[in-house]
Amino acid sequence: MASRMVVRLIQKIMRRAKMEETLVSFGGNLLRFGLYAFVIIAALNRVGFQTASIIAVLGAAGLAIALSMQANLANLAAGVLILVFRPFKLGDTIETSRTLGSVEVITITNTQVREPDGRLVILPNNKVFTEKLVNVSAAKVRRIDLVVGIGYDDDLLKAKRVLQEILAQDPRVLAEPAPAVQVLELADSSVNLAVRPWVNNADWWAARCDLTERIKLRLDAEGVSMPFPQRDVHLHSAAPSPA
Incomplete structure (x- = not known):
């Protein structure tokens, strides 16, 4: 019950700060899991379990998972930065090295862009954040x-x-x-x-x-010509060689 109250309070503060709802939801879930883990470890320690070894195992497992999911974690981190710094928002037209179109969806791991011909392009957030990005809609x-x-x-x-x-x-x-x-x-x-x-x-x-x-x-x-590229070729006849 206390963890729910804490999570709701933090999410309320994030919404008042006008953060994206995706970031609010992600932050709430991350905080909730962290509180659950803290409560479980504290309870085990209270009844006499040696939690140091459990924490060490969890740390090693977390490191192994992080190393095997570097690309996904990079997208996750880039997604958080995009949602915090807001280089673009839903409805903006953006241009990257990979596409040009209107932003339809921003998730914690990818950004979905609708191209002018109707195709939906799903871009990993790490590519969006680290490569050249032009927000066409930023200027009036x-x-x-x-x-x-x-x-x-x-x-x-x-x-x-x-x-x-x-x-x-x-x-x-x-x-x-x-x-x-x-x-x-x-x-x-x-x-x-x-x-x-x-x-x-x-x-x-x-x-x-x-x-x-x-x-x-x-x-x-108006009689003004618009010429196309052309090349003039001049042919010169060679003088016959003396017999």
């Missing part, structure tokens, strides 16, 4: 990075003006930070322009697709 605004190539014979200033007009006409493009249209590089077959508007995070994908389509249609209508 996000920049779209587009590269638009125009021909060397096209009017560069006209192309920049057209691109700026396209951005100004889209209500999703934010005034601050200001969108940018700049010459990125003089490539082999084209002059590449960097088109970088900022939008709200929720609008990023739709705005990116719409702007890409509008840029293509508008540049076609």
Whole structure:
């Protein structure tokens, strides 16, 4: 009865601290088992049993189990750190070296991510916590990075003006930070322009697709070419050798 009261009190404190329910449940179970073990050992010691040998055996058994389950324990420890430090939460879109998608479930050993095509990816927490992790949902605004190539014979200033007009006409493009249209590089077959508007995070994908389509249609209508990589081959006839 006393152990239940202690466990409930600790869980209540953890909930007031706004910890994840998974961590609250795990912490409560861990504390409960620890209290049970303490009570049993104390009772055996009270009736005259030598508990030192029991503790030594349990310690050796625990060490053997820990060595044989290193990967699982690493996932367990990483899961606790994820739930405590909260680098992401349910519903966030995250990108790892293995996947990109929305977080659906966070357990003490793994994180489940739903990819855009509907597949559910189950990631070990140790991999999530130790490898590169990008929380796409963390920022309210996000920049779209587009590269638009125009021909060397096209009017560069006209192309920049057209691109700026396209951005100004889209209500999703934010005034601050200001969108940018700049010459990125003089490539082999084209002059590449960097088109970088900022939008709200929720609008990023739709705005990116719409702007890409509008840029293509508008540049076609304005007579600005978008060349593809090409190579010129020059053939030279060799002079006949003297007989």
